[in-house]
Amino acid sequence: MDFQSYFSDRLTALQDEGNYRVFADLARYRGDFPRAEHTAQSGQQQDVTIWCSNDYLGMGQHPDVTGAMHDALDRCGAGAGGTRNISGTTHDHVLLERELADLHGKDAALLFTSGYVSNWAALGTLASEIPDMIVFSDALNHASMIEGIRHSRAQKVIWKHNDLADLEAKLAAAPANAPKMIAFESVYSMDGDIAPIAEICDLADKYGAMTYLDEVHAVGLYGPRGGGIAEQEGLMDRLTVIEGTLGKAFGVVGGYIAASTELCDFVRSFASGFIFTTALPPAVAAGAAASVRRLKQSGSERKGQRDRVAAVRAGLDELGIPHLPNPSHIIPVMVGDPVKCKFISDTLMEEFGIYIQPINYPTVPKGTERLRITPSPVHSEADVAQLLGALSELWNRCQMARIPCAAQ
Numbered sequence: 001m002d003f004q005s006y007f008s009d010r011l012t013a014l015q016d017e018g019n020y021r022v023f024a025d026l027a028r029y030r031g032d033f034p035r036a037e038h039t040a041q042s043g044q045q046q047d048v049t050i051w052c053s054n055d056y057l058g059m060g061q062h063p064d065v066t067g068a069m070h071d072a073l074d075r076c077g078a079g080a081g082g083t084r085n086i087s088g089t090t091h092d093h094v095l096l097e098r099e100l101a102d103l104h105g106k107d108a109a110l111l112f113t114s115g116y117v118s119n120w121a122a123l124g125t126l127a128s129e130i131p132d133m134i135v136f137s138d139a140l141n142h143a144s145m146i147e148g149i150r151h152s153r154a155q156k157v158i159w160k161h162n163d164l165a166d167l168e169a170k171l172a173a174a175p176a177n178a179p180k181m182i183a184f185e186s187v188y189s190m191d192g193d194i195a196p197i198a199e200i201c202d203l204a205d206k207y208g209a210m211t212y213l214d215e216v217h218a219v220g221l222y223g224p225r226g227g228g229i230a231e232q233e234g235l236m237d238r239l240t241v242i243e244g245t246l247g248k249a250f251g252v253v254g255g256y257i258a259a260s261t262e263l264c265d266f267v268r269s270f271a272s273g274f275i276f277t278t279a280l281p282p283a284v285a286a287g288a289a290a291s292v293r294r295l296k297q298s299g300s301e302r303k304g305q306r307d308r309v310a311a312v313r314a315g316l317d318e319l320g321i322p323h324l325p326n327p328s329h330i331i332p333v334m335v336g337d338p339v340k341c342k343f344i345s346d347t348l349m350e351e352f353g354i355y356i357q358p359i360n361y362p363t364v365p366k367g368t369e370r371l372r373i374t375p376s377p378v379h380s381e382a383d384v385a386q387l388l389g390a391l392s393e394l395w396n397r398c399q400m401a402r403i404p405c406a407a408q
Helices: 003-017 064-077 091-103 115-129 141-154 164-173 196-206 261-270 282-297 300-319 338-352 382-396
Strands: 023-026 033-041 045-050 107-113 134-138 154-157 179-187 209-214 241-245 255-259 331-334 372-375
Touching: 003 255, 033 115, 045 382, 064 282, 091 107, 091 255, 107 115, 115 141, 115 209, 115 241, 115 255, 115 261, 134 141, 134 331, 141 179, 141 282, 154 164, 164 179, 164 196, 164 209, 179 196, 179 372, 196 209, 300 331, 300 382, 338 372, 338 382
Parallel strands: 134 154, 134 179, 179 209, 209 241
Antiparallel strands: 023 033, 033 045, 107 255, 241 255, 331 372
């Protein structure tokens, strides 16, 4: 087989379909997020405004966070030295896990190197090590959850997205004495819709199932202390496992689970994705802890974000630019064509200095291509006006349909 030709042909097909992904070469300006310097493939540089970052609150630039990281770097050096089993647990890891357990009202928390790894390792371990486990997985669960469940080789039952009737029918059809786990997310990152957590917990209670809630797009953003949708709705105590990330609203990197002491110790003891992976650097753990502490006691960042989200949505409605309605901070502007979606994204960058990555297949189904906009509290009113003006101009240029305000 000519491997190189095979690779080349597949990549060419992606390009022809408009689904080939090009990484933007960006250098964020410290203390001036959402500004960044973009270096094009030609080597030309320009200042841009980022509108699609998952650093939802700009905490990656917050002085509390960067200051804590500088301090830990001076105290401990750069790396953790290896896995926590071999090189020991630094005190910064201990403090961060205490902060996270407290954030979610749980007895314990366990750190991983990313949100992807925390899902893969925790779900994979729980589902494989509990005999005869059946995992009920929401149809739109993240790839990391899907991979963790697949890796476990446990029986998997997929239920229709956020469909309580379908979930109950499938729970009722399973053997009554079989161990069960319902795995789902709170905020779904592409459509921005939110799961009916209370009702899912009701079904879990009725059928004796564990609950595993991925809150990666909600931690830091919802609830009086940033504990997520479950905190906002007063449901944290009803969930068996709450999984989150440190790489989005908390502005750093890493993932975690929060649960009972026994469950966290069980995963710590059996999860290969934890046991054999080098621990997060102490400076990262210290920065994440500072971010969590800040957002526990400060609501100004969350309020600022809500205000900017509302302003962008209102502007899109006024212009008739279609976007999916949802109760979250994620604004999917619907294009519906991969080539046009990439063209709009490229033109926003080249002509307007606005960076919004196109979201095409396979991340979303074909025909639902979109621009995923994530306003933050550090976007100014002028930034909002520039974004709306640029989108309006490009909608005209591409002869895209507009929607009357009443239809939004």
